[in-house]
Amino acid sequence: MKKIYYSSVITLLFFTFLLTTESYAQNFNEIDDEPHDISYCRESKTTPPLAKVLYGRPQKNGEKVFGNLVPYNKIWRTGANEATEIKFYKNVKFGDVSVVAGTYVLLTIPGKKEWEIILNSKLDVLGAFQYDPLYDVANIKIPVSNAETLESFSIAFKDNNDVVQMVLAWDNTRIKIPLLFEKKSVLVKI
Secondary structure (H helix, E strand, O other): OHHHHHHHHHHHHHHHHHHHHHHHOOOOOOOOOOOEEEEEEEOOOOOOEEEEEEEEOOEOOOOOOEOOOEOOOOOEOOOOOEOEEEEEOOOEEEOOEEEOOEEEEEEEEOOOOEEEEEEEOOOOOEOOOOOOHHHEEEEEEEEEEEEEEEEEEEEEEEEEOOEEEEEEEEEEEEEEEEEEEOOOOOOOOO
């Protein structure tokens, strides 16, 4: 009798354990189709970064992007999922606006001929749904240029003498945001 009782208790504990672990397991039914990426701006491979951008990479999937997937003249998170964040490790001239080193949300309002580029200090927001212009740090306008078609939205940095260009690229659209970082202090031997 004791043997049957212990056997029943062990069986009951086993199934309870099985159901409990199943309920605590991670649910990976919906894996993100829009992967996140990080782009760094460095003076060289061995120097600390000047800037870092964390953004989602939506795909074109054969669609016309701007004016269609991303409407003109409406605020855009500048990527997919969470709003794109940029961290400046040094003070920077963002277009013609001086910006203190720190982390900001990068939002845009795409237009046919020019884009409005916004740096906002309200962090950890989903998309552009929680955009509040009271937190704007910089607001500049950049003309649109065209290039070869890209399937995935991408952000990269291009060194152009003293000025760095942060390039937003998707489909055949390119936006080149000028960044001028504070110079390093020069040490002089006496």
